[in-house]
Amino acid sequence: MEGVDTPTSLGELASRAPQDAAARDDLLRRVRDLAVRYARVRLGRFGAEDLAQDVAQEVCMAVLTAVPTYEERGLPFEAFVYRITARKVADVQRAAMRGPTPVGDVPDRVDEAPTPEAAAVVRDEAATALSLMRRLPDAQREILILRVAVGLSTEETADALGMSTGAVRVAQHRALGRLRTMIAELEAGDVA
Incomplete structure (x- = not known):
């Protein structure tokens, strides 16, 4: 610059x-x-x-x-x-x-967004992921959101949550391990 x-x-x-x-x-x-x-x-x-x-x-x-x-x-x-x-x-x-919230005017042209079916699949997969994440302890869930979705570094996440970087790394590792286990159980049909 x-x-x-x-x-x-x-x-x-x-x-x-x-x-x-x-x-x-x-x-x-x-x-x-x-x-x-x-x-x-x-x-x-x-x-x-x-x-x-x-x-x-x-x-x-x-x-x-x-x-x-x-x-x-x-x-x-x-x-x-x-x-x-x-x-x-x-x-x-x-x-x-x-x-519900009101919608704007009816559009004048064709909507080129994903089809309702494609959007439903994405929403279903996102809902499944969010459902599994809700089963994590609050601190682990927030760490995953900040690290993975928001893209903060370990240090930034630690600062934002008032934790040490080591505690963030351990909690993230445990959360990801628990998510892997839940996904495997879900795929095996053991979890509703």
Whole structure:
């Protein structure tokens, strides 16, 4: 980037964002990416893409509002973003459970999205995966979501959850082992 040394952490960007438009823009881009990935996973059964985009926008607005007065309290900025995103996702899940949402106008052209059958297969596979993940302890499930779906590193996940990197690695290993066992049982017909 034309000789500019880009900060690597969200915390560095957050500290510069109130005075530096480029840092603010980079911070919001990275926060949005994290929020979209996390929300897609957590909102899969509710029509993830549109809702994930909405959540990401709300997270960005919350971060933008909070940055001028944000004070570090021993946790990385990623943990702050994770808490905001988790709360926004929970709000969307509660709203989705309350009832259907109205749709826009009837489209003018053919929908080139996957067929209903293909979408049903993907939803069924995703529902199976989410069902198996729900059987994991909460901490293991969150670690898998942050590591696999959101794409955080072990260190970022540890910071976001307030754990050591070793604890994250052990919990991830146990969670993946348990998922393998559950999938094998499912394929063998031992689990309903």
